Amino acid sequence: xxxxxxxxxxxxxxxxxxxxxxxxxxxxxxxxxxxxxxxxxxxxxxxxxxxxxxxxxxxxxxxxxxxxxxxxxxxxxxxxxxxxxxxxxxxxxxxxxxxxxxxxxxxxxxxxxxxxxxxxxxxxxxxxxxxxxxxxxxxxxxxxxxxxxxxxxxxxxxxxxxxxxxxxxxxxxxxxxxxxxxxxxxxxxxxxxxxxxxxxxxxxxxxxxxxxxxx
Amino acid sequence: xxxxxxxxxxxxxxxxxxxxxxxxxxxxxxxxxxxxxxxxxxxxxxxxxxxxxxxxxxxxxxxxxxxxxxxxxxxxxxxxxxxxxxxxxxxxxxxxxxxxxxxxxxxxxxxxxxxxxxxxxxxxxxxxxxxxxxxxxxxxxxxxxxxxxxxxxxxxxxxxxxxxxxxxxxxxxxxxxxxxxxxxxxxxxxxxxxxxxxxxxxxxxxxxxxxxxxxxxxxxxxxxxxxxxxxxxxxxxxxxxxxxxxxxxxxxxxxxxxxxxxxxxxxxx
Numbered sequence: 001x002x003x004x005x006x007x008x009x010x011x012x013x014x015x016x017x018x019x020x021x022x023x024x025x026x027x028x029x030x031x032x033x034x035x036x037x038x039x040x041x042x043x044x045x046x047x048x049x050x051x052x053x054x055x056x057x058x059x060x061x062x063x064x065x066x067x068x069x070x071x072x073x074x075x076x077x078x079x080x081x082x083x084x085x086x087x088x089x090x091x092x093x094x095x096x097x098x099x100x101x102x103x104x105x106x107x108x109x110x111x112x113x114x115x116x117x118x119x120x121x122x123x124x125x126x127x128x129x130x131x132x133x134x135x136x137x138x139x140x141x142x143x144x145x146x147x148x149x150x151x152x153x154x155x156x157x158x159x160x161x162x163x164x165x166x167x168x169x170x171x172x173x174x175x176x177x178x179x180x181x182x183x184x185x186x187x188x189x190x191x192x193x194x195x196x197x198x199x200x201x202x203x204x205x206x207x208x209x210x211x212x213x214x215x
Numbered sequence: 216x217x218x219x220x221x222x223x224x225x226x227x228x229x230x231x232x233x234x235x236x237x238x239x240x241x242x243x244x245x246x247x248x249x250x251x252x253x254x255x256x257x258x259x260x261x262x263x264x265x266x267x268x269x270x271x272x273x274x275x276x277x278x279x280x281x282x283x284x285x286x287x288x289x290x291x292x293x294x295x296x297x298x299x300x301x302x303x304x305x306x307x308x309x310x311x312x313x314x315x316x317x318x319x320x321x322x323x324x325x326x327x328x329x330x331x332x333x334x335x336x337x338x339x340x341x342x343x344x345x346x347x348x349x350x351x352x353x354x355x356x357x358x359x360x361x362x363x364x365x366x367x368x369x370x371x372x373x374x375x376x377x378x379x380x381x382x383x384x385x386x387x388x389x390x391x392x393x394x395x396x397x398x399x400x401x402x403x404x405x406x407x408x409x410x411x412x413x414x415x416x417x418x419x420x421x422x423x424x425x426x427x428x429x430x431x432x433x434x435x436x437x438x439x440x441x442x443x444x445x446x447x448x449x450x451x452x453x454x455x456x457x458x459x460x461x462x463x464x465x466x467x468x469x470x471x472x473x474x475x476x477x478x479x480x481x482x483x484x
Contacts, residue, residue: 047417049410081410086420087463108409144288144301144423148437151427151463161424161463187427187437 001107002098005029006083006118007040008091018091028075028096035065039080040092047089049112050080054100076100081115083122086147087161090122123169149183157193167193238384241265242391254454255415256422258395259290260445266367266388267292270381273349274370276300277392278311279412280363286315287416289365294438295347296370302343309340311368314354318363320386324351325374350374353382357389364393364412418456425462 003025005017017029032038039050052058055070055078063070077097083090093115103111146168154164168186171193172179185191244265263275274296278286286304291297303309310321313336323341344352349370357365367389369377377385422444430440448458 048414051410082417084417086417086424105409112409112413144297147420147423148427148430151424151429152431153427154424155428155431 001095003028004093004095006091006093007033008122009044009089024073024075025094025096027073028070028078028094031066031069032094035063035069037063038066038070039078040094043080043082043092044089047082047084049082050078051103051108052078053102056100074098077102079103079111081111083115083119085119085123085165086150088150088165090119090162093118123165143180143183145187146179146183149186152186153193157196159196163196164193167196237269241269254418254456255395255411256290256418256455256459257448259392259415260455262388262392262395263290263292266369266385270369270385270388271378272353272369272371272381276311276368276370277357277365278304278315278368279357279365279415280315281412281416286312286366287419289415289419295349296368299340299344299347299349299352299370300368303340306339308337310337310352310354311366314356314366314368315363318356318358320356320382321354322351322376324376326350327376344370348372351376353377353385355382355385355389357393359393365389367392418459421459421463422455425459428462 003021005020005025005028007017007029016033017026020026020029028038029040032040039052043050054076055067056076058067060067075096075098077100079095081093081095083093093111095111149168150161150165153159153167154161157164157167159167168182169179171191172182175182182191186193244261259277263277267273267275273293275290275292276288276296276299277290278300279289281287288297288300288304291300299309300311303312310323313319314321323337323344325345350373351371353369355367355369356363357367367385369385371377422441425444426437426440429435429443430437433440433443435443444455444458444462447453448455451458
């Protein structure tokens with residue numbers, strides 16, 4: 001691989017690169033954000049990896065604005081991997097190569113594993129391994145109850161799904177209990193989350209807010 | 216052991232009358248999900264449900280291997296089955312995990328004395344399985360070329376062995392499941408199965424999240440929430456992924472069917 005970058009999401013739109021391995025990777029991100037098209041945007045929208053082994057062979061309609069400037073760079077192959085937990089879109093990992101060609105199976109597996117690791121880092125909100133909650137050691141994505149609880153908290157607290165997940169993690173930190181236990185309590189309806197007061201600075205209408213009885 | 220349905224041996228005559236029809240129906244229904252607007256979640260769900268009905272089993276689970284080769288739940292026909300699958304995954308033991316690892320069909324049948332005392336290969340799994348009222352379990356590999364990409368798991372309340380014909384059919388269904396994943400790849404022009412599987416598993420997570428939203432809004436149990444999603448999708452000719460999307464983005468608030476009342480008339484042929 002010749003370069004890589006990580007972008008984070010703002011709701012459903014990629015909001016900018018947080019890390020790039022080299023100037024070319026940074027340029028690739030920059031082009032995509034200014035033109036709002038490209039592998040990163042597609043991977044986020046479709047929620048699936050986008051694997052383009054040769055950007056110079058693509059039909060012009062694929063990325064009408066991006067392909068011309070991309071053709072002026074040495075970038076030949078681009079691969080984008082969504083960093084997501086179900087509906088929660090955290091970001092995208094972009095990889096590029098200066099020679100055309102598909103990823104081999106081992107390369108693809110490695111890329112997916114890196115995307116996994118990046119997802120965990122974004123989830124935990126920290127890059128060091130100091131005091132990392134259980135969710136890092138025990139991948140959260142495979143626990144149905146955590147996802148069910150996230151959905152429930154989204155309604156209870158009248159927040160977005162990302163925020164609902166953060167609330168669960170915060171509670172797990174605050175009570176120093178495994179996330180799985182907190183999720184268990186929510187699903188068993190032993191624990192509720194009170195509606196979060198809308199923050200006017202976000203300029204967003206409070207979604208829902210049905211005035212449910214709080215616990 | 217409860218006797219929820221007639222046992223394999225006792226009702227052969229009644230069954231065989233419509234057997235061919237049933238099998239045809241199942242294959243047509245599964246093929247239907249393969250065409251326009253293919254969605255892997257619908258496909259897995261249809262497959263799990265049809266397997267349950269067709270193979271005279273009481274619950275079905277579909278496991279897919281993730282990028283690390285670890286099993287992940289892709290679909291289950293009931294909450295009980297899901298609990299067992301999740302237990303196997305977490306403890307990394309049990310017939311389904313074994314099937315995925317070795318590619319062999321694995322059976323655990325109480326009446327055959329496979330493991331009467333529950334002290335065999337997976338004592339903890341066997342104990343849990345019995346606690347949940349299952350007398351036997353089969354794990355059939357899903358193969359794609361040389362790879363084992365998943366396992367089809369059949370749970371029965373009956374402690375007796377599966378009819379050999381049913382077991383053969385189960386292998387056919389497992390092959391169908393694998394073909395579905397190839398189809399998905401063809402449509403999206405991605406050569407990478409691993410990426411495909413990961414996407415399928417993420418779809419599964421979205422369904423779990425949507426179940427939570429619905430369970431909270433309507434005061435439903437998780438199983439009933441899933442049933443409501445499924446019923447709504449069928450009644451409105453939508454994919455599970457579409458309904459999930461609507462629930463999660465809150466565009467679907469009021470019109471969701473209420474508590475598990477009899478759903479709208481099913482438009483199925």
